[in-house]
Amino acid sequence: MALERRGIPTATFITHVFRDYARGLCRMQAMEALPIVVLAHPVAARPVAELREKVRNTYADVRAALTHMR
Amino acid sequence: MHSTGFLTSGQLAVEDSFDKLSEFFELYYKNGWTDGLPVYPPTERAVTAMLAYSDREPSDIVAVLPPKDGVATVEKIAINAVMAGCTPEYLPVIITAVEAIAQPEYNLYGRQTTTHPGAHLVIINGPVRKELDVNCKHNVFGQGWRANATIGRALRLILINVGGNQPGVTDMATHGHPGKYSYCMGEDEEGSPWSPLHVERGLSQETSAVTLLCAEAPHNINDQVSKTPEMYLESAASTMATLGGNGLYRSGIRGEQALVMTSESAHWIAEFGWSKHDVKTFLFENARKSVRELRNRGCWGKIPLPEFIDQGNEDAMVPIVQRAEDIVLLVAGGHQRHMNALLTAGYSLSITRTIALKDGTPIRSTKDFLG
Numbered sequence: 511m512a513l514e515r516r517g518i519p520t521a522t523f524i525t526h527v528f529r530d531y532a533r534g535l536c537r538m539q540a541m542e543a544l545p546i547v548v549l550a551h552p553v554a555a556r557p558v559a560e561l562r563e564k565v566r567n568t569y570a571d572v573r574a575a576l577t578h579m580r
Numbered sequence: 581m582h583s584t585g586f587l588t589s590g591q592l593a594v595e596d597s598f599d600k601l602s603e604f605f606e607l608y609y610k611n612g613w614t615d616g617l618p619v620y621p622p623t624e625r626a627v628t629a630m631l632a633y634s635d636r637e638p639s640d641i642v643a644v645l646p647p648k649d650g651v652a653t654v655e656k657i658a659i660n661a662v663m664a665g666c667t668p669e670y671l672p673v674i675i676t677a678v679e680a681i682a683q684p685e686y687n688l689y690g691r692q693t694t695t696h697p698g699a700h701l702v703i704i705n706g707p708v709r710k711e712l713d714v715n716c717k718h719n720v721f722g723q724g725w726r727a728n729a730t731i732g733r734a735l736r737l738i739l740i741n742v743g744g745n746q747p748g749v750t751d752m753a754t755h756g757h758p759g760k761y762s763y764c765m766g767e768d769e770e771g772s773p774w775s776p777l778h779v780e781r782g783l784s785q786e787t788s789a790v791t792l793l794c795a796e797a798p799h800n801i802n803d804q805v806s807k808t809p810e811m812y813l814e815s816a817a818s819t820m821a822t823l824g825g826n827g828l829y830r831s832g833i834r835g836e837q838a839l840v841m842t843s844e845s846a847h848w849i850a851e852f853g854w855s856k857h858d859v860k861t862f863l864f865e866n867a868r869k870s871v872r873e874l875r876n877r878g879c880w881g882k883i884p885l886p887e888f889i890d891q892g893n894e895d896a897m898v899p900i901v902q903r904a905e906d907i908v909l910l911v912a913g914g915h916q917r918h919m920n921a922l923l924t925a926g927y928s929l930s931i932t933r934t935i936a937l938k939d940g941t942p943i944r945s946t947k948d949f950l951g
Contacts, residue, residue, distance in 0.1 A: 528752065530749070531693075531748075531749060531750065534749055534750055535693065535750060538646075538647050538648045538649065538744055538750070539647065539649070
């Protein structure tokens, strides 16, 4: 949020069980448009191959987050 | 809802009857305005009586509380204090606690929203402890004292109703702990051979002060038979440096970990010639685990180890804080040689504030507010 407020594009990663929480915090901070990239939960201590697959699925969202005109 | 002259908060018209109290409780619970327990009705009369113990205007802003960035005015604080069951004399302590918790070093945004089970421990020092009958001794973290039960609760309700704290919505604590209902203690200054916390931090013994420490639930350390301070404090050090604790993995950044010991234990240690600093230094040097034990578990790799630790040396011993001074040592509790470790996430620093009049003059008594 602090970076976005300074005009620096960001992509904030969150796992899906924290999606509503992240959106709620964005609303509270008047930053509804903050680009959030959602990964499938869980990610802690998961096999590398599984993590790569989860991250690969977010590429389009990351690209959109970082290139979206604000 | 409507508001009246002196107070500006919205008001609900409810039937003034004991029979209707359960409906009042249900209304407040359903609106998410409580901690789950019944609350005292914050009537205009009760809130006005509470406000007598502040020399500020009801609309004066004490702090802005994240994550909602809600504005904690004196009036909002008083309303939540009434709801928690506080007596009006407690208000200066609660206002000071709100000032403390909002300081940047405390990192309230992170502490309100984290998965870690930190609760906001209100530590009360100085003459106000006696005046308000704050428990410093037996069952200090338990039930039985109105001040301890309701001051911590008032702070929790303020964080809910002003700061936007909602479990599972903004408060993502994986488990939380019971101190999130109320977490408040006094230090047993009269029973301590050493300077109390607020004096360590530069205030006079006669000054009343509030310290906020975001801590996990107390973890008991029972050592009945050690014959030397070293042996006894090794039991504490072992409990404070457990593999699952945050401290071992966070000591690369400044944080604090706390230990509470009884008057009996503190005097016994002092009889060996140990100062408070000696105890802290011993805990700093002994509450450690080796790099070998820590590597690739817990929170390994998230924060760099302290600069004075060689990460390539498997036998290097990693501390739970950066410096001995970052061990918070408190004297409280009843008889016997129990201690309690109050471990923290390592992402917050405790804050001590003087309980003062609006102009900054430290109070001698809460009666100072009555003019």
